[in-house]
Amino acid sequence: GGIIIPDTAKEKPQEGEVVAVGPGARDEQGRVTPLDVKAGDRVLFGKWSGTEVKIDGQDLLIMKESDLLGVVA
Template structure:
């Protein structure tokens, strides 16, 4: 099934959190929090301002993003747990600095 969000909405797939801490302690499933990072799966066309002009979304499919703990609505599409949220619920895009250094 294909899904295209409307207006300034974004579909995000959560990225699972690490199962170990930096010190090597294994975290049991019952103590894990919902991850607040995800990958953008689909993006709507954008919102409209007061005059009706389309304001495009700054996100692209494949971007890794950081969002609030209780942001978005949980949905299941094609057996995948996804989040649908507004662009304003996303705090920022995560970039991989080590990959950029290797490319330079």
């Protein structure tokens, strides 16, 4: 037996534009690793990724780079 999941149940990725990025992520030794994405990149991310915030009346998402599915060329 197996589980069959119809296409309608699949999570569709969302697309957005990176507005700003931080200096990078810290590794176990405390060193900062630069991010691969930059402001202006178009990215794909999961529907439930990130944390929604409202800044200056604008709805934004804050998320880790590891939550991104890819960069759209």
